[in-house]
Amino acid sequence: xxxVSQDPRHKITKRGQNVTFRCDPISEHNRLYWYRQTLGQxxxxxxxxxxxxxxxxxxxLSDRFSxxxxxxxxxxxxxxxxxQGDSAMYLCASxxxxxxxxxxxxxxxxxxxxxxxx
Amino acid sequence: xxxxxxxxxxxxxxxxxFLTINCTYxxxxxxxxxxxxxxxxxGLQLLLKATKADDKGSNKGFEATYRKETTSFHLEKGxxxxxDSAVYFCALRPANAGGTSYGxxxxxxxxxxxxxx
Numbered sequence: 246x247x248x249v250s251q252d253p254r255h256k257i258t259k260r261g262q263n264v265t266f267r268c269d270p271i272s273e274h275n276r277l278y279w280y281r282q283t284l285g286q287x288x289x290x291x292x293x294x295x296x297x298x299x300x301x302x303x304x305x306l307s308d309r310f311s312x313x314x315x316x317x318x319x320x321x322x323x324x325x326x327x328x329q330g331d332s333a334m335y336l337c338a339s340x341x342x343x344x345x346x347x348x349x350x351x352x353x354x355x356x357x358x359x360x361x362x363x
Numbered sequence: 364x365x366x367x368x369x370x371x372x373x374x375x376x377x378x379x380x381f382l383t384i385n386c387t388y389x390x391x392x393x394x395x396x397x398x399x400x401x402x403x404x405x406g407l408q409l410l411l412k413a414t415k416a417d418d419k420g421s422n423k424g425f426e427a428t429y430r431k432e433t434t435s436f437h438l439e440k441g442x443x444x445x446x447d448s449a450v451y452f453c454a455l456r457p458a459n460a461g462g463t464s465y466g467x468x469x470x471x472x473x474x475x476x477x478x479x480x
Contacts, residue, residue, distance in 0.1 A: 249406065278466045287367070287452050287470030288407070301467070336407070340466050352466055354399075354406035 247271060249355035251337050257361045258327055265323045266358040270339030277320050278352065279312055280336040281305065288336055294320060327362045334359050365390045367453050369471035376443055376478050384438040384451055384474045386427075392458030396420075396429055396436040397468065399452040407452065410438075443478045450475050 250269045258264050270277050275296050280288035291310070293301045296317040306312075309327075314320040324331055338352040370385040388394065398410040398420070411420035416431035425440045436453060453471040 276466055285472060287454070287472050288468075289470070290467045293466060338407075338466065351397075351409045351412070352407075352468065354408065356404070356406045 249337055249339055249353055251335075251355040251358045253358060254356065255359045255361070257363065259363050260329060261326055263323065263325045264327055264360060265321055266335050266337075266360075268320045268322070268337030268355060269318070270320070270337070271341075271353055272318075274339035274341045274353070275317065276340045276342070277314060278338045278340075279320070279322050280338065282334040282336055282357070283332075291322075291335075324360070327360075329362045332360055332362045365394070365455060365457060365469045367455055367469055367471035369451075369453050369474050372473075373475035373477060376476070378445055378478055378480050379442045380478075382438070382440040382443045382447075382476070384453075384476070386436045386438065386453035386471060388434050388436065388453075388455050390434075390455055390457060390469075393431065394455040394458050396427070397454040397456070398425070398427055398436070398438050399454060399470075401450045401452070401473075403449070410451070443476075445478045445480055448476055448478045 252267045256264050277294040279291040282288045291303050291306050292312050294314040297314050309325045312322045334357040336357045338354045340352050366389045368387050395414045397412045399407045400410045401407045411422040413420040413429040419428045427436050427438045450473045452473045454468040
């Protein structure tokens with residue numbers, strides 16, 4: 246399978262613990278995005294990487310959240326001192342650089358990592 | 364700011380029924396519009412898109428027309444199948460998007476569709 250993969254698929258943790266999610270994008274895609282989806286809502290943008298550079302962060306991404314993409318391949322999203330309000334599905338998506346030098350706008354999503362904070 | 368509003372669900376239909384899922388948006392200029400679908404146990408995937416006014420996106424029997432005058436992008440299918448049961452998301456990409464904005468989509472809340480045999 247050459248799609249976007251995320252790990253773990255489901256994480257249950259106690260409030261105050263740290264958690265880390267990993268995303269492996271489609272190999273030839275240089276753009277990587279993290280979104281968060283809460284129950285009954287659509288995905289909300291969190292952050293964006295082009296290669297290894299983090300180019301934009303949403304104000305939803307508090308200082309307890311950090312994302313990295315050290316070698317421009319896989320990415321990690323860490324949440325420190327988790328709170329119950331962090332319970333959500335964390336989605337990773339990737340996209341290629343289009344022939345015209347700009348993305349076509351289509352995002353390829355992984356299945357998500359579901360976080361439950363007790 | 365940009366926003367997308369979808370009709371409230373869930374929607375339950377019998378096989379071969381006609382489907383409409385309403386989507387309206389708020390944005391400046393001419394955003395690009397998308398419908399994404401999420402089948403059970405799978406990630407979101409692009410169903411169709413339209414990048415300028417009056418464009419019609421189509422795929423797998425689904426259609427949606429970009430209506431600037433009504434700021435709408437309603438999803439339709441003439442005859443649904445059980446396999447169409449999924450969650451459908453309308454989304455927009457800002458006009459003149461460049462750089463980071465290309466993947467910074469604004470999604471609606473999603474509409475759950477269930478099709479019975």
